[in-house]
Amino acid sequence: MSGPGPTRAEHGDHGARARGRGGVADGFGGRLAEAMSARGPLCVGIDPHPGLLQAWGLPADPVGLERFALTCVEALAGEVAAVKPQSAFFEAYGARGIAVLERVIAETRSGGALVVLDAKRGDIGSTMAAYAAAYLADGAPLAADAVTLSPYLGFGSLTPALDAAAVAGRGVFVLARTSNPEGAEVQRAVTESGSSVAQAVVDAAAERNAGASPMGGVGVVVGATVGDSGLDLTRLNGPILAPGLGAQGATAADLRRVFGAATPWVLPTSSRDVLRHGPDATALRAAAARVRDELVADR
Numbered sequence: 001m002s003g004p005g006p007t008r009a010e011h012g013d014h015g016a017r018a019r020g021r022g023g024v025a026d027g028f029g030g031r032l033a034e035a036m037s038a039r040g041p042l043c044v045g046i047d048p049h050p051g052l053l054q055a056w057g058l059p060a061d062p063v064g065l066e067r068f069a070l071t072c073v074e075a076l077a078g079e080v081a082a083v084k085p086q087s088a089f090f091e092a093y094g095a096r097g098i099a100v101l102e103r104v105i106a107e108t109r110s111g112g113a114l115v116v117l118d119a120k121r122g123d124i125g126s127t128m129a130a131y132a133a134a135y136l137a138d139g140a141p142l143a144a145d146a147v148t149l150s151p152y153l154g155f156g157s158l159t160p161a162l163d164a165a166a167v168a169g170r171g172v173f174v175l176a177r178t179s180n181p182e183g184a185e186v187q188r189a190v191t192e193s194g195s196s197v198a199q200a201v202v203d204a205a206a207e208r209n210a211g212a213s214p215m216g217g218v219g220v221v222v223g224a225t226v227g228d229s230g231l232d233l234t235r236l237n238g239p240i241l242a243p244g245l246g247a248q249g250a251t252a253a254d255l256r257r258v259f260g261a262a263t264p265w266v267l268p269t270s271s272r273d274v275l276r277h278g279p280d281a282t283a284l285r286a287a288a289a290r291v292r293d294e295l296v297a298d299r
């Protein structure tokens with residue numbers, strides 16, 4: 001992956017893990033850049049919707065959930081750059097669902113794909129520290145390579161999670177311009193400084209990534225569906241998670257239109273459009289490979 005280099009002087013030690021030690025990119029930004037370069041720019045979401053469980057001939061209970069999720073891991077962990085379990089679908093089954101999510105995270109990572117846990121957490125700083133302990137601390141049962149965060153209690157409230165991620169070499173994706181049509185009303189609103197709320201999120205993430213190479217670990221979420229986002233992503237120096245491919249209507253060809261020069265930093269993610277090819281693991285893997293190949297061809 002290539003793109004603009006560092007845009008600001010290094011500050012603090014946020015960039016230390018991102019730069020890597022001994023020449024090895026051990027921060028999330030570096031690991032994701034390597035994974036995208038080796039396996040192509042695709043993240044597949046594991047979203048065990050009850051309707052999909054039924055379509056796969058599985059019961060909508062913890063046993064069906066486990067079978068579904070581990071089939072996805074078997075099919076995808078050796079194939080794609082990243083896998084994105086949607087936490088809500090696991091939480092719906094209580095403690096047994098969380099136990100399945102723990103296995104999904106552990107087995108995906110041992111299979112070689114990075115795990116982006118889609119949990120969209122956001123709270124006051126003191127509670128964010130607890131979320132950081134849950135998702136970003138070494139040894140935590142639900143620790144992922146990266147977690148999605150919501151900045152709508154103020155970007156600064158996320159600081160404990162951003163600090164914990166930097167220390168552990170993990171990453172975050174902060175919601176900026178989401179793929180759903182309802183997001184625009186809040187995210188395109190103009191702040192006191194004259195930029196949109198979404199741009200303010202991107203700019204705050206860029207500050208955290210300053211000086212990191214090949215890119216920092218503070219990513220943003222910008223939907224592949226948003227059309228002309230009006231965002232300047234050129235100084236982000238971090239990854240852009242782009243949901244909305246397939247089931248929400250976006251295509252590989254839309255990505256260049258939406259992201260322009262920032263396309264090399266984009267990690268498109270698709271869930272239902274790939275998952276509908278199950279329950280056969282070979283068919284699932286082939287579906288993911290087709291989407292990935294289309295993305296590569298359109299870059």
Ligand SMILES: O=c1ccn([C@@H]2O[C@H](COP(=O)(O)O)[C@@H](O)[C@H]2O)c(=O)[nH]1
Pocket residue numbers: 045047086118177178179180221222223243244245246247248269270271272273
């Ligand atoms: O802006 C956003 C942020 C997150 N999502 C999540 O991504 C998947 C999309 O699933 P599809 O089946 O590919 O539509 C889902 O887990 C969402 O919660 C998003 O869609 N948009």
